[in-house]
Amino acid sequence: MGPAHTDTDVTDRILGGWTGRIAGNMLGKPVEQGELWTRERIDRYLRQAAALPLTDYLPEPTGDLEVALRPEWPQCVRGRIHGSCRDDDVDYAILGLDLLETHGFGFSTEQVGDLWLLRLPFLQTFTAERAAYRNLANGLKPPLTATYDNPYQEWIGALIRADIFGWACPGVPRRAAQLARRDAVLSHTGNGVYGAMWAAALIAAAFTAPSVRHAVGEALAVIPASSRLARTVRRVVSLHATRMSWEDTLTTVAEETGGMGWIHTVPNAAVLTAGLLYGDGDFTRTITLTVRGGLDTDSNGATAGSVAGVFGGAAAIPDQWKAPLEDTVRSAVFGYDGVRISELAERTLRLAEPAA
Template sequence: MNGPPLADRILGGWSGRIAGNMLGKPVERGDHWTRDRIDRYLRATHALPLTDYLPEPPPDASGAGFELRPEWRECVRGRVHGSCRDDDVDYAILALHLLETHGFAFTTEQVGELWLLRLPFRQTFTAERAAYRNLVGGLKPPLTATYDNPYQEWIGALIRADVFGWTSPGDPRRAAALARRDAVLSHTGNGVYGAMWAAALTAAAFTAAGPRAAVETALERIPASSRLARVVRHVVALHEAGVSWPDALTEAERETSGLHWIHTLPNAAVITAGLLYGAGDFSRTIALTVRGGLDTDSNGATAGSVAGVLCGASGIPRHWTDPLEDRVRSAVFGFDGVRIGELAERTLALSGPGDGTERELSAN
């Protein structure tokens, strides 16, 4: 593995995920905050091109349709003091706790048990809330994913996958297998493939020459005939053909038209475009991803995680990480206020040789 050492890359993954999440959080509402509206906001606040956290809204924000999410006061430029609480970070913490508690041979049932023990019901959404309700009702996987759950292919499982990549550096096959075991608690089809792809993408970033290589390696871990694979390959082809970033996203929107803004497919297109057109530059990657709209905080988090692994924490400009103050707010019981550095150290402890992962995976 060339470039930054493993510890720096894992810290980069955590820091990048949290920073990308914070960047996208104020405009997380894809049916309102379209690409056009986000860029109009940035022009109105003299923040285009976007190189830092979003600026505060202008005085006439409501009249211009620029209402940010209620949490904006904790995650706009100059107001960030530690990370906001968000499910995109909660699930990463929960996955780390899962591996520390049950090891790499964890079962899907144990994922559900940990949700009930550590995660408040009202901090779950869409597919996760449906699965949580089904768990409380006594159902077991895979019924927890299919009963009364119209969100089976939405983005929830994808946002839970990064830790499986961070603990499988350079081994996307292992990462995808772990992510699948987690994802089937709440998702099916492309919802599960999205988690496998994200975990493989994060794992591949440790050894890939750049974002394009990581994206292509991750594609090998999901069915080539799946709609997710077709969407990602289409964005790759548009980038390779020299199509501009906005035109590539417009084409991807046509391909995924009719799907909800939290569905896995359109969001995977936005993440892929952000990584490819960001070209390994951390700031450009998360800025383009968030400007791509849809589930902005989740997409910013995943792109930030991959970009952070690629460049390492030492390669992330400090104006993204210093305001985080090495501190995370979390709804996961027992983890509120935990240090980002501690999370990275605990992840590193699971990522080295001798953890028994290969034996445990082969036994499953």
């Protein structure tokens, strides 16, 4: 752990986490379809637009595309952004905040499910979350909600819900992981749950770790060392330590995780870890490398932005990422559409339980 931080520092870091998550999500959203928007195709798009190195939101398309961007792209590219687009990667952070405000740190998995039914529209859920929601509506209880007729149990959905637990536990990664696990088992098992625990711990560690590499190490300590997720993250760490290039690291790990699919937790954690390590604490470099890494680009960009935003604080996030967001969040969570980013951060700060 690094030295203790002041209350002002924690305030700025929580705001940095929220802002970074939203900016990283917006950056990756237009190319979120990993089987089509591969790493190579994303870079070709950027080269054709003279946008490499990437230092801002994705450029607007200027000609014919190899494959279509996501339908939401007109609200997510540079020059067209006025507040954040609605996205489940941000909805779940908001829902998690509501969960902690309503039930505190002692919430149960059943209460997570009750809150989904109350505040989250069914059609704004996907993969494992939709399966779990359907199971909840049919009267099933956790952990059966995660396992019955759910082929997505190790996909990335639980990981994208984990940030709030890291922001609420600054400098206490193990506590953050415990909260994330209680949330994750509603819809996930195995590496799907470990991914949520790892992400929550990573964000909590970023408040006090002396480097991003240290935060990654602390996060690894909360999941089983023999899990596929832990082995893959360690592999990225070891390749980075050899000074292998970012491109070659991703190529190597992609070959080793082939066949898992573009929404599975494990290959996405590899892309995210590479973006964090090669970004080395620089906000712009971290989120742009992560999104250029492909797969679930908006989810990975969001988590990378959260970690980098916490690590450096909101004040260190360049204005080209912050200003277009206009301190405004669109959300499908009932009662939260149009909420201010700054308000979400203030409410999170009131809940935060830092290390003693």
